Amino acid sequence: MKRKLFSLAAIALVIILSVSCLPHLRKAKQFYAEGQGQARAFRTEAAIASWKRALDEAGRECRRKPSAQAFTIKGLAETNLGRWRDAEASFLKAFSLGFEAGEAWASDVALAGLASSFEELGLEAPALRIYAQLIDKSDFKPVLMTAAEKRTNLVLARAVGSEPEEKARTLAGLLKALDRLLDRDFACGLYHYLHAQVDGHAGDFRRSYEEAVMARELGLPSEKIVRDNDNQLVYCYDKLMETLPAAEGETFAAAHSGWTKKWGWRDARTPAWKKE
């Protein structure tokens, strides 16, 4: 009887311990994911709170049972909270612990996070190299999307102040890289959005407009990007209406009107989300 009771108590203890130990990593991921969702919906303050909780949970997991995944999530939360030095250390620790088989996604995420930390710490060249490598090698779409956006932003920031010839070369290279991404996944709205942005820098307003329409139709990852894409559509519309010959301009305006009606805009230049 005593032995039976002891076994039952031992089982109960194991259950209690596993329940209390299990949640840290899972909770960290859960809070982190909630933060991402809140950030996508423009709820910055709520997102910060969730990332802080993710950081606490990931920190506990790192102390209790250090693993590449736990340090990756800790690094991601630190990245979003702007703690770049801590994030860099976490990602490096994740690599030193090594990723298990089937964790290629986590390794790519840690690499993207590391590049993001480098970028914020002013180390743009290594950040760009990592983003380029991820764009070529990663099969994990969220990482590909982030790397494509980050690389585009960095390259455009460099191109803005450069000489016209160098700028044209840089933009052409960027467009080639985006075309390759579109060859791999034509249905990704974000790649079309990025293409539209680079086309805008290159002064190709028609292509930029077309890519922005595709982006809107295929869907974009956050409200902020949707709004920015809408502003790009209005910008291209105005530029094209200024430059197109009258007849062509009329045809274009009619096509634009069709799209904006479909999207529920108030007029050719006012998306539904704009204040009256």
Next chain:
Amino acid sequence: MGKKDVEAALGRGVDILNEFLPLKSWLYFPVLYSACVWAVRRVFDYQERILAWQVWLDPEFVRTKPDEFVLHFFSGHESLSKAYADEIGRRDLRVLRAAFPALYPIFGLEDAFLTALFKAEIEAADYRAIVVEFASRTGKARDDIQPAAANPDFWKALQLIGMEAASLGLHLLKDEDVQNMIIALVKKPAAVSPDIPPDA
């Protein structure tokens, strides 16, 4: 259901915020207003995003814009085009580019929290003050909100306030009316702090 009910719901919201953010009444308006905006847009219906085992960074919008886009943004906005008429006329992109990161999220992307945070300057058409104060005020808002933000009850309470106001007809009111209603409610309590950060 009408303006009075919405006002009562938002009044309860102010009381609740008073518990979570004591002596931080300058934050009540941006917090409550953004909660209302998102309640109307029904993003409070967000499903629990439990992404099981995979987490990652999200892409952002492209921040680097061509000179022509920056000019188009300033000249296409009625008030900004007046405030920056000289710079637009001279194509002074040094000044316009410096102001763009602060003004584009507010007037270009219409971020509800930032719009409320800089309401006084927006109403006074003092856009240059927004540019000067943008980094420090948004940083202060982030710091001041941290203690309450770490408490999940704060967000649950805010969600309930927004949903209640939305169910009572918040969406039928003009944006301007909602803003004024919240400001009047925030100014009601005896211990009123200024509606901008004290040392901004």
